[in-house]
Amino acid sequence: MLIEKLYKFLDGDTSLSQFEDWVYRCVELEELIGEEHYRFLLVFNYNNRNSELNIKDFIFANIINKEEFIDWKIDTLLSSHKIKLPDENLFLYAKQNPSFLKGKQFKFQSYRAGIEVEILWAEKIYSDDEYLYLGTYEKTYIDLLVNKEDEIWIDYNIIDKKEFFAKDIKEAIRKIFSQKI
Numbered sequence: 001m002l003i004e005k006l007y008k009f010l011d012g013d014t015s016l017s018q019f020e021d022w023v024y025r026c027v028e029l030e031e032l033i034g035e036e037h038y039r040f041l042l043v044f045n046y047n048n049r050n051s052e053l054n055i056k057d058f059i060f061a062n063i064i065n066k067e068e069f070i071d072w073k074i075d076t077l078l079s080s081h082k083i084k085l086p087d088e089n090l091f092l093y094a095k096q097n098p099s100f101l102k103g104k105q106f107k108f109q110s111y112r113a114g115i116e117v118e119i120l121w122a123e124k125i126y127s128d129d130e131y132l133y134l135g136t137y138e139k140t141y142i143d144l145l146v147n148k149e150d151e152i153w154i155d156y157n158i159i160d161k162k163e164f165f166a167k168d169i170k171e172a173i174r175k176i177f178s179q180k181i
Contacts, residue, residue: 002032006064007072010056011108019055020046033063066178074173077106089150090169094132098125101135108177117176119144134169137176144172 005026009019023029023041030038040062044055060066078085081104086093094100101121108117121135131145131153143155144165151164152172166172 002026002029003064004072006059007069010059010064010069011073011076016046016052016055037062070174070177073108073177074170077108077173081106085169089148091132091146091148091150094125094134094146095127099123101125106173119173119176144169 005014005022008014014022023038029041033041040058041055044058045051046055048054060069077083083101083104102123104121106117106119106121117137119135119137122133125132125134127133131147134144134146134152136143145153145155146169147153147164150168152166152169154165166175
């Protein structure tokens with residue numbers, strides 16, 4: 001799939017030189033992205049110091065929908081770590097299966113800042129009566145919590161009584177990822 005090739009390049013799974021070779025060989029790409037964008041990729045100077053960042057910026061600005069890329073990345077992370085999110089309420093599911101995230105971790109790279117973001121899921125989910133602790137992200141002790149309404153909270157939001165962070169765990173991951181993209 002052509003879109004997946006673009007996603008893999010944006011995600012860092014394909015090097016700039018591999019991407020350049022693929023662009024020259026893949027004439028079907030023109031049909032997908034249009035003649036003007038394809039011509040830009042063909043004549044682009046891939047040897048400049050900032051060429052990888054510039055070409056990724058171009059792709060996000062003109063070819064790939066950032067939200068669709070983020071959804072693909074989240075689905076890829078969940079699948080590669082064999083994490084099946086429950087269809088029912090996460091709070092109830094996690095209370096009944098407190099080790100369902102044990103040993104799982106997400107790592108992804110921010111292409112813009114070169115920062116590696118990491119979510120460390122709890123070995124065993126623990127709770128009080130209101131919230132379940134799911135894990136920490138960015139090694140900064142920012143805890144992800146879920147309440148009975150299945151809303152994801154960040155620990156400092158509970159203290160400040162601010163609005164919840166996300167309506168579900170997938171949205172929370174999406175927000176963390178898009179803050180770093």
